[in-house]
Amino acid sequence: MPIEVAIFIEHIINGLTLGAFYALVTLGLSLIFGVARLVNFAHGDIFMVGGYTLFLLLNLSGVDLPYPLIILIVVVITAIVGLLVERVVIHPILNQSWRVQAVATLGISIVLQNLALILFTSDPKQTPTPYSRQIIEVMDIRISVQRLIVLVVVIVAFVGLQWFVKRTQLGKAMRAVSQNREMCQIVGIDVQRIAMLTFAISAGLAGLAAALMAPLFSVTPTMGLLITLKALAAVILGGLGQVNGAFYAAFLLGMIEALFGGYVSYQFRDVVSFGIFVLILFVRPQGLFGRKVGL
């Protein structure tokens, strides 16, 4: 296979992994937006907490935990962090204006960042797994095993989440709450409990993303902000409240970044993805998959 073609395919695979990663983070963000009607500016920081949890678990002295178990522990811990954040900060402001909510979630973000700074300093931490340096080569195409794991797990997680929302009582209740909170109370759905569980699930998804993706780059206290912004871009691009739209938009962003980063400039890839985001909103203010809302 010509080397150009092999490289192109590698970039496409990188784009898919990056997109899968954004999709996972974005899913969590749009779940919370749908159910609690608030934008969680601390979502990326929950990811960061997941990254440091992974770092600690990989460096436990004397214990060598298998990677799947580590992923599970990271998901559980971030879910608990999400639950705590909901109980302590979000719960009291669930029915407040969006300004109050924005300040509160930005506050959570600042607190988490500074806690990480105190505990781990600003030095980037590496979190290599046994798979992140393992490369498989098929017909001149070189892919790290870690990236393949990311792709597979995200697809499984997405299918699982679809099933959960469509089939289970809790999932249906989440759908119901995102449509009409008052109506939920009439049919006996405990809105507060659903909001709490949604936060836990959303944080768990961010944790899953961290456990999968952090091994491919390093963990720093301030890494959350860019992730929140990317996820937010995908949510808006997909059309607010359209969970599936946000999912596809996340893949689009990942693909743009991987191709631009691979062929043009790695440093400017964020500029390009946000630039295209702004351009698309010029043409379709309702997002790519959003329904047009008349004013």
Add this chain to the structure above:
Amino acid sequence: MPRNGAQPLLEVSQLTKHFLGVTALLDVSFDIYPGELLSLIGPNGSGKTTLFNCVSGFLKLDRGQVRFKGEDISNVRPDKIALKGIRRTFQDVRTFQEMTVLENLMTALQQHQEENMIERVLGTQRIQQFEHAARERALELLDMVDLRPWQHMQARHLAYGQRKLLEFVTALMPDPDLIMLDEPAAGVSGEMVDRMKQHIRALNAQGKTILVVEHNMRVVMDISERIVVLDYGRKIAEGTPSEIQTNELVREAYFGH
């Protein structure tokens, strides 16, 4: 009126509610007995909807008590009250707009069943039986109000009258002990009013206890066993339709002095 010395199903005693100094309800008391159809009437702003909201938990009471099956349910959260067996409709019709007609009904029942996630994943027989029974009941109710052909249509595409019927059967879905209907005949065509009336009557004939708020006097006089009249947040009369029709205070409240 008490039947065979039965306990009241719902007891409202000295219910009082103020809004920023305006008295919406003052010392309102009445009981509903099992199997009864009681209507709440009164001129605009007399406190009927406020009373509905207080009983169903959507508003906090300032004073007084609401008891359901002997249990104090004053200031209990609306979702908890719903699960205790009181279902209501709204004057301005509420449905899950993005769900299909059938999903609306299924959602109204689902919360009554504690779910075991493992059973759900395995799709055990118990879960399947529950789903099957729920679907059967939903389709029965849809047949009753002729909505079955629309079962897979999203609620937002239905006509107003159809949504009203959907909201009505959604309230019936979990087979509640008390059904509260807020203006079931408001905003729909004459033909639909008659259909609503028939449905309510049939339901009551099956032994359901129903509390109705309604403006349409013809409907109220036709279907009610007993009527409570509110005016400026106070109960001014209570009695059978014929008693209410000849009551001087009620005439004054409606037609002025």
